[in-house]
Amino acid sequence: MQEKSKTIGEFKTHDKDTGSTDVQVALLTHRINSLSEHLQKNNKDNSSRRGLLMMVSQRRRLLNYLQKTDEARYKAITAKLKLRK
DSSP states (O other), X not given: XXXXXXXXXXXXXXXTOXXXXXXXXXXXXXHHHHHHHHHHXXXXXXXHHHHHHHHHHHHHHHHHHHHHHOHHHHHHHHHHHTOOO
């Protein structure tokens, strides 16, 4: 819970922000990274693999929306999270 609050605090756009696109992408990235580590150890866990693929797809849709609406925020968040080169 502390890590989630820290992530929200780092990526929020205003004081009461908990669900903006930036925050959602950051939270999904954190969950994707932790689940990827889990799947490296437990490679037969297919239900978690399906969840991972759904999270990656959701993050991709959010990033596409952000790229269409605000290119500067898209570039900033991808650089901050090291998603694109």
